[in-house]
Amino acid sequence: MKPSVVTIEPNGHFCSECAVRGAAVCSSLNAVELREFEHLGRRVHFNAGETVFSEEEITTSFYNVLEGVMRLYKLLPDGRRQIVGFALPGDFLGMNLSGRHNFSADAIGVVTVCQFAKAPFGRFIEDRPQLLKRINELAIRELSQARDHMVLLGRRSADEKVATFLLGWRERLVTLKGLSDTVPLPMSRQDIADYLGLTIETVSRTFTKLERHGVIEIIHGGISLLDPARAEAMAAA
Amino acid sequence: MKPSVVTIEPNGHFCSECAVRGAAVCSSLNAVELREFEHLGRRVHFNAGETVFSEEEITTSFYNVLEGVMRLYKLLPDGRRQIVGFALPGDFLGMNLSGRHNFSADAIGVVTVCQFAKAPFGRFIEDRPQLLKRINELAIRELSQARDHMVLLGRRSADEKVATFLLGWRERLVTLKGLSDTVPLPMSRQDIADYLGLTIETVSRTFTKLERHGVIEIIHGGISLLDPARAEAMAAA
């Protein structure tokens, strides 16, 4: 939303001790390659609400999310918004044809990314097919998620959408931080609504309904999943 | 829908004279590679309604569509269906992680595909990074289309959905067969509904409405686009 007033760290970081070392694109590189790779990326910080890149911008960089959460979205000319995904640490952004991102990305809360200039990154990939293969894997996984989300948007009820979202979000955090029934929700109700193809009121009402039925408890900055089994049942239809 | 009673042509086809030579994955191969590639694929025919592969099946093949139209879809346990796309000649199917297709594919009308066994195809790619790069390009293009479709499913009205679909479908046929205001629609109204996240009745009513307003004419097996500008305006909102 605000103009990007970013902080670029001069340097002094090492891929080998990077938090997302195992999960990200770089997992396909060996120790020697990693040393070289190190010089390509810069750590960049964004504050809450800042835009990392936007839809019609020419792509000049790729991004690897290191910490924080981002919302990825597209806008219609009249302002309607569809959030196409949330990015978490380890996610890789910026792949595109046509030289333009085809979605925008905002920081939700504080975000750190590892930014790569397009050209040198492209050259680095050139003779490292296993890195390309890794990127391909990530693209295919995203494609699969995108198709799942189409089913949700096109064919599921509001209750199913919300239950599916909560379980899916929890699942992502599980692989990131380990299992917990406390599910932080850093994004706003409006973000959730725009992700699920609903209005903010419907999301809010559905949360309250889930709480009344003892499925969740609404806590500060998130929810607590009291009855995962019932949530699962609601999500499956 | 029916069990796959397919016809496999013994052989006698050449990539170099293939109809989709320019558009498909194989566009990244030179003449020498193409000769080798030829031995990997088999032409396989499917009749209307036959299933080429389905969702939970282990992937054993990749497919290159040569002629005809396919519907790609996912089913919910209770039978609700979301069509995630239509495949046309030149489209490449079968990329996946986890070893399973994550959607099903039926022939709409008669279909011919070029089928590749997974293992030899994988080996062939191994030392041809430009083929991998081409596959990556296709995946990224699909991802972009998937995100556009999410916007449609989550944030557009029935009128907008139908208008957007007609224009988008026409656009795809343009790149395949050249420009024409006559737009064949080989898929059923139910297919269109399941693609747009609507019911068959709403699709039918919207078609009639567009016809009443002089935007289209409903003809046998398709529509005729009488007023592209107005259709465009409806699609953009």
Added chain:
DNA sequence: TGACGTTTTTGATCTCGATCAAAGACGCCG
């Protein structure tokens, strides 16, 4: 602490698209 802007929740009402129902239109085969 309290005033103010923002976000979330709750309530009342409306509407678009779904559902239910039936009539046409079309294709296929005897």
Added chain:
DNA sequence: CGGCGTCTTTGATCGAGATCAAAAACGTCA
């Protein structure tokens, strides 16, 4: 040509979720 199954269109009604409106909760900063 006529009978039958399937697909499409049209009509009548319903309801999930949107919209409009206001209250409540929360965060921030003087």
